[in-house]
């Protein structure tokens with residue numbers, strides 16, 4: 204059974220590895236024996252993360268870079284395959300809300316600045332599409348690999364205040380299905396593309412809308428928990444099993460799925 208989930212020696216790229224979820228996923232992949240390329244746009248977060256990951260084992264490389272720079276991603280893909288021989292896993296964690304694109308409780312959609320709409324849709328949609336193109340091309344040539352995109356609860360029904368984020372993550376869902384189809388039809392069944400739709404976890408990009416400065420829950424948090432049958436936020440470690448499952452041989456016939464990891468949020472109507 205253990206061997207079905209084995210990813211020892213696989214080469215994984217995690218974007219947004221300096222962040223909360225990307226950090227936990229990176230650490231879990233390395234503990235399972237994967238070699239890791241940790242990428243993030245924020246140098247300081249990345250440096251701290253790489254120091255932390257080196258305690259697990261030495262096969263980790265930190266790369267400061269932007270997921271919206273396709274040329275640079277393509278160069279990185281070549282460098283990694285030359286150094287480590289393959290790219291087996293891509294987890295697209297870079298993304299999240301940006302302050303200007305999250306409407307305040309007093310704003311309506313007509314107050315939204317179009318520059319902020321463009322920034323948040325660009326980061327969350329193209330910031331996933333471009334790494335899929337750069338690293339996915341290496342996987343297509345190898346005839347094997349597993350891509351895991353990070354979707355959101357904001358793609359099943361409307362979540363107030365985050366229109367751009369919701370639209371972009373919904374784009375990630377259909378791109379995941381589209382890319383899964385393209386890979387299997389044109390490059391064989393070895394390259395699989397799936398997504399995880401996390402429920403609510405406290406990350407840097409959403410902390411301010413979920414937790415008040417005094418540490419208590421915001422009104423929004425209270426609404427989230429009321430619609431979550433398990434009545435709690437996710438612990439960041441609770442995405443790791445789903446990631447390892449999807450990128451292991453245990454999921455060899457699974458491609459194009461969007462797997463909610465959400466304490467029942469999507470299952471429950473709220474009534």
Ligand code: NAD
Pocket residue numbers: 218219220221222223224225242243244245248268269270271295296297298299300326330353354355356400401402403404405406407408409
């Ligand atoms: P986070 O803010 O802690 O981490 C995101 C990381 O992405 C940061 O380290 C940031 O520096 C990096 N990043 C941002 N722009 C980048 C760019 N252009 N290039 C490279 N790196 C960049 O957020 P998180 O909560 O860990 O979220 C990770 C992913 O999970 C995001 O896509 C987010 O939308 C998604 N998600 C989070 C939750 C949640 O509840 N936390 C729920 C659903 C989905």
